[in-house]
Amino acid sequence: MDFYEGLNVPADSLRVLVLENHAFQRSIAVKMLGQLGCRHVFESAYAGEALALLKQVGAVDIVVCDLRLEGMDGLEFIQRAAQKALIKHGIVSCGLSAELRRGVIRMVSLLGLSFLGDAGKPLKIETLGHLLDSCGAPEPQAQAAVSEANCLDECDVRRGLANKEFFAFYLPRCDVLSGSIKGVDVLAHWDHPLQGLLPPSLFMPVIERCGLLDEMLLTMLDQGLELQRELMVQGIGFRLTFGLHTDQLSSRHLSLRIKSLLQFYRSAGMGIGFELTPQGLFEPSAMGLESLIRLRLLGCDLCLGDFGANQASLLHFCQLPFNQLKVAGPFMTDLENQPRNRAVIKSCLMLADALGLGVTVAGVENAGQHLILLDMNCAQGQGRYFAPPLSRDDLSRRLTSSVSLMGDES
Template sequence: MQVLPLRVLVLEDHLFQQTVAVNMLRQIGCREVFSASNGMQALEVLQRVGPVDIALCDLRMEGMDGLEFLHRVARAGLVGAVILSSSLSEDVRRAARKLVPLLGMTLLGDAGKPLQVDALTALLKKHLDEPAVTATNSRPLVLAEIDEVRSAMQHQQMETYFQPKLNLLRGDVVGVEALTRWNHPLGGVIAPAVFMPTIESCGLLNELFFTQLNDGLELQRQALTRVGGLNIAFNLEPVQLANPDLVSTIKNVLGGYGLPGSSLTFELTESGLLEVSATCLENLVRLRMMGCRLSIDDFGVGFSSLQRLCQLPFNEIKLDAEFVRGLGSEPEPRCQAVISSTLALGKALGMSVVIEGIEKQEQYQQLLNLGCTQGQGYLFAKPMTRQDLLAWLDTRAVPGKNI
């Protein structure tokens, strides 16, 4: 029998199930297995034997329950990773699964009850194969300095990337979303989370936006012979909508390329639209009058999404990727319900619905089954430069190259 270099603690108040778990872990080959019937007893075990690699943890028990135990060991650094094993309802377990990473520990998975040896083995091997995931993900985000960002803008290091949106039924490209990536000469490609807050704080949003707009319109012109009209979506921040000259400037840029407003979509997150001024509302109306589409982005994660749909002239909903993550081999019913309800809402309001964050084939298939028709995600294509996108479009023109 292969010996796994793992020290595992079983926290389970039901004696028979505790015995089953301990024997199963030994059968799998764990080097050392300890057990306890409640949180206090488990802490005493850890004080005696030292830290363990993994805690196989029930949640509900007399005395100190599993949640309080996890709080205690997280602060003390006594457990590296956690496998949950509970018979509580799925919605409670789902919330508990979100808690573990917030406490600074790796969640290997939810084994449920009764334990299955194959599922438990897979989770243990996951820990052995990916021991450094938590350390990498828990590093604090360091924002770029203002001088660095200004220099990057001056030296044209901020490059526009494009991520395709597809018709999920036919596989053809219906548009692309324009995104900015910082191609740092030493640091490589830097994600927006590092530099976008700095760009906003130092008043460079409009400069970046109009660079994106010109790059996108140039892409449209080059793509005409490949896919015909290609709608380009741009992200707008609410502070930009407060500029009374925004729409007239966009109109002038479009005129220079000889392209209609209907070729553009503007995506706005509803979280930034809590207070809409007269200028903001007028700009939204004028963009629609030009034929532009307006999309409410990250739909479903704010507190007033439905209110914004009623108040503002949106004609597209982009459902946040969080709900797609709930789809998989064991789909979450609540996520399915949210997606179905959003599709029904979009249909009732005459709005298209775009699903973000599609990364797995099984998610794609389930979205088709739910009636989704538009989406984007890494399953189809990652964001890419203009030249890479044009080359990608050329490959899709070959028969059999769609989804």
């Protein structure tokens, strides 16, 4: 029995619809799916007929369809089926150009679906099998966590802060050539007494809404600086980068508290950075600019995050004291087959070099992307290919073992 890794279910449990005008090509697709282990395969020649069929038999996991259908085309079918929650994943079989493929990917993502890829015409069983393998589904545990996290409120968050239930996790920024950890992004995780360990995406909106961003940042800064000092005694140095919201720039109170913490840990600020990810139109006030300048005067780095995917502009580099940038992770998606994405990343690397900026490329997920970054002479990358977010102990072990290996080699 074949199992598909993304779905974690046997192939014979998959429900698949083949939507194709041409009877011969439709029969070939149905036969291939059967050979791949799919036992619940439905077929239809026309989109309207397919919608009626799905209403009768229920939703399917995957639809394999041509976009150039007679009558209602495949695009309209996908729209209508998605609105009625009749499909989850889509495979097209029409040989799209790169530009059209990008458009389809964006369209289906806006509909809440996942686009598995273009199987092309004529269909090949190897290609179809590969696309089925890439099919993923949300983890039930994650869905349950989201549901439970909806119950989080300000009182719960304040109680958690008071009881020291929030802990720093560390997402490494690694040397692209050697893989060694050069720095980390500090991310808050909540060890909730009832719901277990919660990632920041589940509680940070509550933190922001309740005006507790400063308290959370200072909690993470305290933990990060303590670990940095502990490892520095062992001769291990690394940089800490903390997320900073634009709303936190409206007062000098935060920068003064950061200065006090740096003095307490006897840190000159040289191993500390703050990443600002502008949301909406970002035009800092005089006080906001003062806060950024004050952080730079403390010796801290300032990184403009998600570069290329938000309102951050080149003008910010000309007017504001940033000395680092992070290229947005979405540009790494399907990097091997997206020349425009590669061109954007290469341009960002050239820009950073010309302006004397440090640069990190986020979203590195596989060896193919890693090789492309190596060819571009990218110095620093971040993503699950290098390392997931690490606990304090895991980071300490990894950094300590790296130092040990270097000592053995010498």
